Amino acid sequence: xxxxxxxxxxxxxxxxxxxxxxxxxxxxxxxxxxxxxxxxxxxxxxxxxxxxxxxxxxxxxxxxxxxxxxxxxxxxxxxxxxxxxxxxxxxxxxxxxxxxxxxxxxxxxxxxxxxxxxxxxxxxxxxxxxxxxxxxxxxxxxxxxxxxxxxxxxxxxxxxxxxxxxxxxxxxxxxxxxxxxxxxxxxxxxxxxxxxxxxxxxxxxxxxxxxxxxxxxxxxxxxxxxxxxxxxxxxxxxxxxxxxxxxxxxxxxxxxxxxxxxxxxxxxxxxxxxxxxxxxxxxxxxxxxxxxxxxxxxxxxxxxxxxxxxxxxxxxxxxxxxxxxxxxxxxxxxxxxxxxxxxxxxxxxxxxxxxxxxxxxxxxxxxxxxxxxxxxxxxxxxxxxxxxxxxxxxxxxxxxxxxxxxxxxxxxxxxxxxxxxxxxxxxxxxxxxxxxxxxxxxxxxxxxxxxxxxxxxxxxxxxxxxxxxxxxxxxxxxxxxxxxx
Amino acid sequence: xxxxxxxxxxxxxxxxxxxxxxxxxxxxxxxxxxxxxxxxxxxxxxxxxxxxxxxxxxxxxxxxxxxxxxxxxxxxxxxxxxxxxxxxxxxxxxxxxxxxxxxxxxxxxxxxxxxxxxxxxxxxxxxxxxxxxxxxxxxxxxxxxxxxxxxxxxxxxxxxxxxxxxxxxxxxxxxxxxxxxxxxxxxxxxxxxxxxxxxxxxxxxxxxxxxxxxxxxxxxxxxxxxxxxxxxxxxxxxxxxxxxxxxxxxxxxxxxxxxxxxxxxxxxxxxxxxxxxxxxxxxxxxxxxxxxxxxxxxxxxxxxxxxxxxxxxxxxxxxxxxxxxxxxxxxxxxxxxxxxxxxxxxxxxxxxxxxxxxxxxxxxxxxxxxxxxxxxxxxxxxxxxxxxxxxxxxxxxxxxxxxxxxxxxxxxxxxxxxxxxxxxxxxxxxxxxxxxxxxxxxxxxxxxxxxxxxxxxxxxxxxxxxxxxxxxxxxxxxxxxxxxxxxxxxxxxx
Numbered sequence: 001x002x003x004x005x006x007x008x009x010x011x012x013x014x015x016x017x018x019x020x021x022x023x024x025x026x027x028x029x030x031x032x033x034x035x036x037x038x039x040x041x042x043x044x045x046x047x048x049x050x051x052x053x054x055x056x057x058x059x060x061x062x063x064x065x066x067x068x069x070x071x072x073x074x075x076x077x078x079x080x081x082x083x084x085x086x087x088x089x090x091x092x093x094x095x096x097x098x099x100x101x102x103x104x105x106x107x108x109x110x111x112x113x114x115x116x117x118x119x120x121x122x123x124x125x126x127x128x129x130x131x132x133x134x135x136x137x138x139x140x141x142x143x144x145x146x147x148x149x150x151x152x153x154x155x156x157x158x159x160x161x162x163x164x165x166x167x168x169x170x171x172x173x174x175x176x177x178x179x180x181x182x183x184x185x186x187x188x189x190x191x192x193x194x195x196x197x198x199x200x201x202x203x204x205x206x207x208x209x210x211x212x213x214x215x216x217x218x219x220x221x222x223x224x225x226x227x228x229x230x231x232x233x234x235x236x237x238x239x240x241x242x243x244x245x246x247x248x249x250x251x252x253x254x255x256x257x258x259x260x261x262x263x264x265x266x267x268x269x270x271x272x273x274x275x276x277x278x279x280x281x282x283x284x285x286x287x288x289x290x291x292x293x294x295x296x297x298x299x300x301x302x303x304x305x306x307x308x309x310x311x312x313x314x315x316x317x318x319x320x321x322x323x324x325x326x327x328x329x330x331x332x333x334x335x336x337x338x339x340x341x342x343x344x345x346x347x348x349x350x351x352x353x354x355x356x357x358x359x360x361x362x363x364x365x366x367x368x369x370x371x372x373x374x375x376x377x378x379x380x381x382x383x384x385x386x387x388x389x390x391x392x393x394x395x396x397x398x399x400x401x402x403x404x405x406x407x408x409x410x411x412x413x414x415x416x417x418x419x420x421x422x423x424x425x426x427x428x429x430x431x432x433x434x435x436x437x438x439x440x441x442x443x444x445x446x447x448x449x450x451x452x453x454x455x456x457x458x459x460x461x462x463x464x465x466x467x468x469x470x471x472x473x474x475x476x477x478x479x480x481x482x483x484x485x
Numbered sequence: 486x487x488x489x490x491x492x493x494x495x496x497x498x499x500x501x502x503x504x505x506x507x508x509x510x511x512x513x514x515x516x517x518x519x520x521x522x523x524x525x526x527x528x529x530x531x532x533x534x535x536x537x538x539x540x541x542x543x544x545x546x547x548x549x550x551x552x553x554x555x556x557x558x559x560x561x562x563x564x565x566x567x568x569x570x571x572x573x574x575x576x577x578x579x580x581x582x583x584x585x586x587x588x589x590x591x592x593x594x595x596x597x598x599x600x601x602x603x604x605x606x607x608x609x610x611x612x613x614x615x616x617x618x619x620x621x622x623x624x625x626x627x628x629x630x631x632x633x634x635x636x637x638x639x640x641x642x643x644x645x646x647x648x649x650x651x652x653x654x655x656x657x658x659x660x661x662x663x664x665x666x667x668x669x670x671x672x673x674x675x676x677x678x679x680x681x682x683x684x685x686x687x688x689x690x691x692x693x694x695x696x697x698x699x700x701x702x703x704x705x706x707x708x709x710x711x712x713x714x715x716x717x718x719x720x721x722x723x724x725x726x727x728x729x730x731x732x733x734x735x736x737x738x739x740x741x742x743x744x745x746x747x748x749x750x751x752x753x754x755x756x757x758x759x760x761x762x763x764x765x766x767x768x769x770x771x772x773x774x775x776x777x778x779x780x781x782x783x784x785x786x787x788x789x790x791x792x793x794x795x796x797x798x799x800x801x802x803x804x805x806x807x808x809x810x811x812x813x814x815x816x817x818x819x820x821x822x823x824x825x826x827x828x829x830x831x832x833x834x835x836x837x838x839x840x841x842x843x844x845x846x847x848x849x850x851x852x853x854x855x856x857x858x859x860x861x862x863x864x865x866x867x868x869x870x871x872x873x874x875x876x877x878x879x880x881x882x883x884x885x886x887x888x889x890x891x892x893x894x895x896x897x898x899x900x901x902x903x904x905x906x907x908x909x910x911x912x913x914x915x916x917x918x919x920x921x922x923x924x925x926x927x928x929x930x931x932x933x934x935x936x937x938x939x940x941x942x943x944x945x946x947x948x949x950x951x952x953x954x955x956x957x958x959x960x961x962x963x964x965x966x967x968x969x970x971x972x973x974x975x976x977x978x979x
Contacts, residue, residue, distance in 0.1 A: 066957050067886060068967075138877040145876065152924055160924045164916075171912055176905050179877070183889045183901075 003052050003059030006045055007074045007129055010084070013042045014122035018115045025111035035095045035114050042121065043088040046081070053081050054475060060131055067134070070192055075131030077194070078479035079331050083257050084128040086335045087250050090342055091121050093455045094245040097346055100451035101241050104353045112149060113239070119146040124250040127257060133182045133192040133266065136258060137174070140222070143254055144170045150242045151235050162237035169231040170221045178219025181212055185266060188212075194261060198268020209267070209274035216262050217279055222255025223316060224309045226286040233305040240349025243301060248308055248341035253334050256315040260330055263319045264480065270322050280320035284414040286313035291421035298359045300348045303425060304341070307384060310418065311337050318399050321411055326402030331477035333395035339462045340383030340392050346456035347377035350448035360429055365438030367430075369445060372453050374433045376460035381426035383463045386419055391466035394474075488532070492545035492558040492614055495529045495568065496624075498522055499607035503600045512595035516583055519599040523575040526606065530572040534565040538965070544616070552616070553677035559616030562969035563820065567613040567743045569961075570827050574735040575606050577944040581835055582728045584940045588842055589640055589726045598638055598726070604631035605732075609740045618666045618752070619676045621744065625662065625708070629655045632737060636725040647720035654717040658707030665700030668693050669752070678752050686755040694759060701748055702764070709741035711805060712775030715798045722794035727838025730790065734797055735831035739823045742804050746819070749808065750973040769809035773903060775802030780910040784917075789837050789847040792914055793830065796873065799907065800826045803888060806900075810891045816970045817963060818887035824962040825872070825880035825955060832869040832948035836862050839941050843934040849917060854927025859936055863922045865949045870915035872952035875908045879956040883963060 017038030024031040052059060053076055060075040076084075098117070102110050123146055126139030144167065152163035186192055188208075189199040200209060221228045235247050267274055290310035297303040311333070318330035350373045351357050351366065367374035383390035386397070396415070403411040447453050466473070487494075502522040506515045537543055537560055545558040560568070586598050608628025615621050633655070637648035670676055672693055673684035688694060703714070710718040718738075722730045753759055779799035786792035804826070807819030839862050840855065841847045856863035875881035885908060892900035936942060955962045 064958050066883065066959050067963075072957065134877075141877045145871070149923075155924050160920055163920075163924070167912075167916065172909060175875075175909055175912075176902075179885070180889055180893070180901050180905060183886065184893055187890065187893055 003049060003057065003076070004061045006049055007059060007061045007076060010042060010045045010049075010125050010129070011074070011122055013038060013045060014118040014125065017042075018118040018122070021111060021115045021118060028110065031111060031114060032095075032099050035098075035118070036092065038118060039088070039092040039095050039121075042125070043085075043092055046084045046088045046125070049076055049081055050085070050472070053078055054472075054479075062131075070132065070134045070186070072135055072138070073131035073193070074126075074129040074135065075194065076129050078476040079257070079260065080128040080130070082331060082473055082476040082480075083253060083334060084125055086338045087121065087124050087128065087253070090245055090249050090338060090459070091117075093458050094241050094342065094346075096451050097244070097349070097455035098241040100449035100455075101239065101349055101353060104449050104452070105239070107153070107239060109153065113153060116146055116149045117242075117245075120150070120246055120250060124254055127254045130194075130261075132194060133185060133262075136261070137178065137182055140178075140220075140254060140258060141171075141174055143222075143251060144174070147242070147246055147251060150246065151238045153239050153242070154237065159237050162234040165234035166231045169228055169234075173219050173221030173228050176219070177215045181215035181219050184212055184215070194265035196265065196268075198264075198266055198271045200267055200272040200274075204273065206273045206275065209272045210278075213263075213267060213272075213274040213276070213279070216266075217259065217316070220255050220258045220262070222251055223259045224252060224255065224286075224312050225282060225316060226289060226309075226313075229286065229290065229309045232309055233302055236301045236305050240301070240345060240352060243305075244342050244345035244349065247305070248345050249338045252308060252312055253338060256312050256330075256334060259316055260319055260327070260334075260480075264327065269319075269327075276320045276322055280317060280408075280411065283313040283317035283320055284410065286310065287317060287414055287418045288421070291418050291425065295421060295425040298361055300351070300358060300360050300363070300429075301345075303360060304344050304348060307344075307422070307425065308341060310422075311341070311384065314396075314399065314415075314418075317411060317414065318402065321403055321406050321408055323402045323406040325398055325405055327480060328474075328477045329395050329398035329402050331480045332398060332473055335473045336383065336391040336395045336466060339459050339466060340380045340390065343376050343380035343456055343459040343463055344384070346452065346459060347373045347380065350452045350456060353448045353452065354445040360432075363429060364432050364436035367433035368438065370447050372447055372457060374430070376456040377433070378430045379460040379463050381430055385422040385426060389464055389467055391463050394467050488536070490545075491529050491533050491536075492543060492560055493547065495526065495533065495614060496558075496607055496611045498529070499526055499603045499610065503603040503607070506596055506600040506603060510596050512587075512592050515596040515599040516579070519582075519603055520579040522603055523572065523579045523606065526572040526610065527569075527576040530565070530568040530610075533560055534569050534965070537562055537565045553675050553680035556620050557616040557677055557679075558614050559679070560614055562966050563743070563746070563973070564613050566820065566966045566969075567740060567823065568610055570739060570824050571606070571609045571613065571736045574732055574827060574831055575602075577831070577947060578602075578728050578732045578835075581731075581838070581941045581944045584938050585728045585838055585842060586726065590638060594638070598635065601631040601634045601638075602729075602732070604628075605635060605737075609736055612740050613743060616678050617676050618669065618678055618681065619663075622659065622663050622666060625659055625744075628737065628740075629659060629708070632733060635729045635733070636721050638729070639724040639726055641724055643720070644724040647717075647724040651717040651721045654707055654714070658704045658714075661700045661704030661707070663704075665697045665704060668697035668700065672697070678747065682752050682755055685753065688756070691758060694756060695762065698748075698753065698759060698762075698764065702745070702768075705741050705745050705748070709738045709745065709805075710798050710801055712771050712779065712798060712802060715775070715779070715801075718798060719791050719794040722797070722834075723788060723790045727834065727841055731831050731834035731838060734793075734834050735827040738797070738801055739827050742801070742808075742819070742823060745805075746808060746816075746973070750816075754973075765809050765811060768805055772802040772806035772809055773900075775799060776806065776903065776907045780907045780914075784910055784914045786914075787848050787850055789840070789849060789852075789918070790834070792849075793833055793837065796911065796914065797826075797830055799911075800830070800873075803884060803904070806904075807884075807888060807891065810895065811974065812891050812894060813971050813974050814887050814891035814894060816974055817967065818884050818891055820966045820970055821887065821959070821963045822884040825884050828948050828951045828955065829869055829872040829880060832945055832952060833866060833873065835941070835945035835948060836866045836869065839937040839945060842941070843937055844932055849921050851928060852921055852931065853925035854931065855922040857927050858931060858933060861936055861942065861946070865946055866922075867915070867919055869949050869952050870918065872956065874911045874915055878953065880952050880962065881908075882956055883959055887963075
């Protein structure tokens with residue numbers, strides 16, 4: 001199979017899977033088998049692009065031209081492949097997890113759930129492989145709409161409210177800022193392609209370039225840069241597998257992925273003449289402020305959500321440093337944060353499934369009932385804080401180094417303080433789970449269904465093992481930085 | 486050679502079908518004649534469009550009286566584009582009408598519907614094809630008079646008052662138009678539009694020209710529901726039979742917009758002194774007010790048809806906004822939105838008609854949980870609604886792209902901001918439907934009727950599919966008229 005057709009297959013696979021899933025709505029076992037098979041096939045087809053991309057090829061595929069000179073165009077470059085690999089690999093794990101969760105909680109509309117999940121993955125792959133801004137915009141926006149039914153899955157008032165915030169904020173930002181920014185880029189540069197070194201150099205004055213950068217950064221609402229971050233905690237009304245894969249991996253990473261992509265391939269970082277200073281301060285503020293909110297949230301999923309907001313801004317912050325090493329760190333953080341955070345969400349969902357507990361203050365002693373789950377939680381927490389041997393250490397270390405090389409003391413200070421804050425909101429949870437006594441009269445329960453435990457064990461193991469097999473992600477991240485000027 | 490006479494046949498065939506239907510009277514036969522006519526009209530329109538693409542503008546002298554003395558039918562790319570839109574909507578409306586009209590009208594009245602529909606089709610096609618300003622008035626009257634009857638066929642009594650209201654407004658509009666044409670005839674001594682354009686360039690007297698322009702703008706403005714001349718539209722769309730609403734919403738206002746473009750960019754093309762007048766600014770102002778106010782009004786409607794009707798007035802505002810920008814991108818936005826909005830609103834009205842047939846109600850407050858009863862219909866409304874919002878990848882997005890592009894090209898940031906802000910209002914009203922249909926428990930009184938017959942569903946879903954198709958493959962809805970539009974703008978315009 002040629003690389004071109006592999007791209008088409010990778011986007012079409014989850015779409016076809018979705019159609020099949022819809023057809024098997026009367027046979028749950030068959031439906032779940034289809035999900036797992038589709039997820040595996042998707043991962044394999046994305047992974048099959050790896051050798052070519054590492055060898056320096058950039059497979060591309062052009063379809064129709066909706067606008068003269070702007071085609072629906074896919075182009076697989078290292079960072080996109082890294083994102084695609086992470087998303088498709090974690091889809092397999094989270095499908096296994098979903099089976100246990102959806103059945104364990106007796107959720108309604110399970111077929112719709114799996115169909116939308118597959119569609120979300122198709123659009124995520126579309127974002128990852130997008131070769132120009134128009135393609136990115138189309139899939140980015142589609143991702144919002146196909147995940148809306150997942151966010152509002154429960155169909156009650158709370159879901160409706162959460163869904164409104166989710167859709168409202170994401171579509172507001174993309175329509176009001178991102179879309180005009182894309183049109184402006186087209187008018188200014190005459191191309192929307194992602195080109196190493198950027199396309200804007202010499203086309204805009206510094207003020208204009210900075211304004212355009214602001215339109216892009218606020219327009220990509222999925223990166224949850226404050227003040228447009230509130231959709232992320234609102235999305236937590238969704239069933240936990242959705243929060244885990246979509247709102248810790250696919251959707252939010254589609255956001256920061258787009259941020260990195262635009263910053264590197266449209267702006268060429270500093271080459272465009274745009275000022276990134278304000279972005280650095282804003283991202284730094286988001287990192288700290290979101291950590292503080294996380295610290296004060298008793299609801300576990302809310303705490304994880306704000307932790308995600310904060311971690312996403314790490315990536316934006318690293319980009320704003322404009323140093324090559326920081327770009328590597330940003331790209332790598334997409335992968336390391338993904339495995340760590342999905343583990344945490346899996347654990348939160350497992351706890352909810354067996355005990356119905358949702359608040360941090362209820363978790364005393366739960367580690368004795370659910371040792372596997374809480375051990376995985378601890379590993380995920382270590383990764384987010386950035387303590388070796390967990391994967392998060394890797395990207396965070398590079399961030400520190402990049403900021404130090406650039407002599408950027410502001411960023412160093414933000415990173416240091418936020419690391420302490422991360423520890424402050426995660427370690428007490430781990431401590432309480434293992435070292436506090438169980439409250440009297442607590443319902444007897446053990447671990448969650450085995451599929452859920454298996455899934456979170458796998459992601460926890462991946463979190464620990466990633467630093468040992470980091471060659472591929474690191475290489476992909478390095479290749480991205482090579483594209484930056 | 487029959488192909489030579491296609492421009493005439495395009496109009497004559499539906500025109501003659503109408504009396505034929507009245508003669509046979511039987512409802513089934515009437516339907517067959519109307520359906521065959523519509524599909525034949527579509528086939529002719531497509532052949533004409535292809536010939537225009539190959540050979541350039543086709544000029545046809547009726548009765549072999551050479552223009553400018555005789556009546557000239559003139560098919561250029563823009564006219565062919567409108568012909569395809571109108572006949573396509575007719576061809577899709579007919580299978581739908583088979584079930585829908587049978588449910589809404591007594592059997593002995595059905596032939597009246599089909600006869601009037603054929604007249605209306607002939608009128609609309611005639612407006613697009615003729616190159617003669619007075620002949621255009623004749624066709625305008627044919628389509629208008631038949632439209633009044635079509636609206637009055639609505640089941641409820643309000644349909645009569647809606648039709649009457651439209652009749653009064655429409656007649657004023659047609660009168661204004663003919664006064665405007667009369668003035669132009671006095672100045673130039675010709676009724677052929679191309680000829681008129683050339684002669685107008687030599688006219689020294691400005692005042693009658695301004696009067697003519699004003700009369701024609703107001704007259705056509707009434708027909709195309711240009712804010713604030715839109716009052717007739719929401720009632721007419723709400724109370725007419727479902728298929729009539731869908732057909733008119735997709736074609737009648739669009740054809741009137743076409744007339745406006747014709748006059749601004751062909752007839753008045755070579756009278757540069759008119760361009761100094763603030764017509765453009767006035768049109769822009771009205772469009773902006775239409776877009777903002779009517780979107781907001783749509784947001785607060787309970788009746789789905791009325792909501793879509795107000796949304797139509799707002800969407801027509803996008804088209805006239807594009808015209809008022811007088812740039813290639815702006816006019817591209819206007820012309821492509823004729824088609825994009827035609828298929829989008831056509832799909833929506835057809836689907837709402839399905840809801841009306843199955844549930845008996847179209848008020849949002851009574852449609853809770855609709856999606857669990859009619860999943861295909863509800864999902865179709867959502868998809869077409871996304872095109873109405875202008876989600877990337879849909880036909881509506883293509884319009885939005887060119888509108889924002891045209892605004893940014895002339896440095897009007899506020900216009901770009903306005904376009905995106907109002908598309909967010911559209912998100913608001915479309916999502917009111919989504920929340921009602923999907924996130925509420927089914928209403929106890931909502932009938933458990935299930936989906937509509939395929940005769941209705943398939944045309945509606947074809948239009949829904951084209952909302953996505955024409956958002957990605959734009960070689961017809963943008964490419965086909967692209968060159969013509971550039972030519973028109975280069976010629977100038979009022």
